[in-house]
Amino acid sequence: MRFEPFRLERYFAATEFTTPHLLAVSDCETRSIGALLDLEAGAAERFRALALTYTDSDGADELREAIAARYQSVGVDDVLVHATAVEALYTSMRALVQSGDRVVVQMPAYQALWGAAQMAGAEIVPWWARPDCGWSPDLDELSTLLEGERTRLLVMNAPHNPTGWNASEDDLRRIAATARRAGVRIVCDEAYRGTEFRAQHPAPPSMADLDPGALVLGLVSKGLGLPGLRTGWLISRDRAALDRVRAYKDFTSICGPAPSEFLSALALRHAERILTETRALLSSNLALLEDFVATHEDLFDWVPPRAGSVTFPFLRHPERWGGAGGFCDRVRAEAGVLLAPGALFVPAPIESDRPLGSGPAPSHVHDRAAAAAIRIGIGRASFGGALDVFGRWLEKAPERPTR
Secondary structure, eight states: OOOOOOOOHHHHEEEEEESEOOOOOOOOOOOOOOHHHOOOOOOOOHHHHOOOOOOTTTHHEEEEEEETOOOOOOOOGGEEEEHHHHHHHHHHHHOOOOOEEEEEEEESSTTTHHHHHHTTTTTEEEEEEEGTTTEEOOOHHHHHTSSSSSSEEEEESSSOTTTTTOOOOHHHHHHHHHHHTOEEEEEEOOOOTTOOOOOOOOOOOOOHHHHHEEEEEEESSSOHHHHGOOOOEEEOHHHHHHHHHHHHTTTTSSSOOOHHHHHHHHHHHTTHHHHHHHHHHHHHHHHHHHHHHHHTTTEEEEOSSSSSSSOOOEEEGGGGGHHHHHHHHHHHHHHHOOOEEGGSSSSSOOOOOTTTSSSSSSSSSSHHHTTTEEEEEOOOOOOHHHHHHHHHHHHOOOOOOOO
């Protein structure tokens, strides 16, 4: 097994709970257990009476029913609940990928989307997002990337973390058709589904409804703001593929915690109410960020997000700060504001101490763009205050050359 530490999660482990102002996190404003129980009459009494036994390894019936209701073509038996979304990615890759296989991954990306396949011995083939095209990946390039008899999976993320790009329905149908012609299965991470806050970019159908062979990931952590429940799921209308994943899950969590499954089902039954509040907060925070970037347009270049709770501006002159990583280190140390450097969203450590296009490029041009970027999360109610602290620091901190 090839193992690479989960660099973003190690970064958060070292910084998230000791930095006062969080601008890097991807989850949305959370709710208390009491607020969830208030959503339904009698929920508090049922929760108090809940037996802390083992649960069904596929997930509680009421939870799978609530999940299936969020899709158009999905039945209860197409849903396999996991204790966490990362577990669902891990079991999927262990079940579907062998050493020597090729896995095409939309990049930049959350490391779990390529790391689990890499640990299974796969060759990771980047499908790069293009900042000059609104962070859209090159749809014309996809058919070429999927060529080869050992190409097993196309792993994508919509809405996209970290860029905020979101595929349209036409995009998704074209991607599904391209993968189908190549005989490649799609694994689609839809962790941010439901956060589509722009009227001009409405929510497309789920890939689960467009492609019966796809595996689709969902969770309660992002738009519903419930990461503490640690509940995720896989959906596929391909029962044989789901059975293979189910067999691997018996060696990981086996089943989920009963309290989390109860509360997740409750939240999902009221998902539209919660997501409406989430989308309003995202829109409000995005307006603050638009003003912020306009004020500091000499420092940042930016493609505003179409959906989701994260966005990926990049530094115009990263070399003046020691790269995006150096910039984030300074902001955290001097202002107490946490940002996430873009190098954490590509497969290997990359150089970021030179401006884009200067000297011999050590890697792909889109890889270089990610190296100059920072991820900002816009989903929390504390966003405005943290952004103010960041802005005051920028007004005082000169751009210091590193050499």
